[in-house]
Amino acid sequence: MSYAVSLRCRECRERFPLKGVHVCASCLGPLEVEYDYAAMKRAVTRASIEARPRNLWRYIDLLPVEGTPPTGHHSGWTPLKRARNLEKVLGVRELYIKDDSANYPTWSYKERVVSVAIAKAVELGYDTVGCASTGNLANSVSAHAAEAGLKAYVMIPHDLERGKVLGSLIFGPTLVRLQGNYDDVNRLCSEIADRHGWAIVNVNLRPFYTEGAKTLGYEIAEQLGWKLPRHTVCPTAGGTVLPKIHKAYRELVDLGLVEKSPAHIHSAQPSGCDPVVKAIKAGTDEIRPQKPRTLAKSLAIGDPADGAYVAQAVFESGGTGESASDEEIVDAISLLARAEGIWTEPAGGTTLAAAIKLIASGRIPKDESICVCITGNGLKTLEAVADRLPLPEAIPASLEAFERHVAERAPLAAAAR
């Protein structure tokens, strides 16, 4: 049994039943799930969570889901890795990578939000799900819909990486490539949700969908030994995940599962699409939209509807924001791979690059604990690094040719180190 009791408008506080609606009928503000926290607090303990299997449903009592969810039983509980090599490179004392590039089954943080949305779609009786996506969400919706036996319509901008397009098509959804950018796709999806009786996970199931992102924050805290990192660096696109990490940390404190401690949350965006970071730096939650021009296509959302909530969560937590150029992003992808053996997509490169700049400028002190959220996998975005990694020439399969080849490259390898 879930402790969710209603949907509530974030702006005017009006209440609505727990259905597939996402905007307040009075003021059009976004709706958020409201819980009976008193009852939740009586039932949920560290032990009750630890007794459950190691997947995101170990936190089901903190989510708006009834009964047994159809998918997600192998999603979540991704590695929280102590990054000792990066600590040395960056000169920091305690650095962790929360590695959602290893999130099952489609290798991004989206498994968290989609597991909850699919559970809710089935519970509410929908037979068709859909989404507007920059790639990862479409991959995840397609895979989870296949497993749950739902029809799927996934809508994407026309210019996504090939790996992200194939990564949806393989699961058999109706994939629609649209002329325009993500914001155009999102606008159309809003109109589709208006017309068809479908569960568009990031539109009319949004209040439930976004709650799934809290599991990222719960896992970080539990994996740290039930405590909060002093700094969490998180990418921002549409603005889902950062406010939900903030909410997760607050809930864990309120439920008595972790001790209250300063937990600053920092937003990372590519400089070719940084409307939220610009607002944060200007000290406002008023977001001016941008036309994205960035290698980090999964962060190329120029008009993030939840951007204001990102800024508010950053201000409340005492965090900051930073952006990174395409070159800094690819440098950070390369650094993470060579130092820690983790291959992330440009969104992850953006987050690490922003973290590096925040550390270098002293906004994140070097002696405080830091968690960098890596939200996607580099295997889907080969284009991002292909130019830097030309295919080595093929040589004859002889010992002589091998020795000559390696000797020729030794100076190059030494220079690269």
Add this chain to the structure above:
Amino acid sequence: MSIQILIPTVFRPATSGADLVELEAATVAEALTRLCERHETLRGRLFRDQGRLNRFINVYRNDEDIRYLGDLETPLNAGDRLSLVPAVAGG
């Protein structure tokens, strides 16, 4: 100048079910003001204090967000179409 405004489902109770409203206006501000004069209950939903647009509404002139044009002062020509679309996030 005669222009059209597309009304989303969430606003149609306020427009007696109409999904398209035609009126005369030379700017976006003028169009929305006239729309609210005809359908008074829309005013509180479309506008916040000091006549600022509700940030959960995106307004498009033809296919372009007015925030890339001239915001509420964006000029309108005969035959232009305004769309009012509730803002949603995603990714």
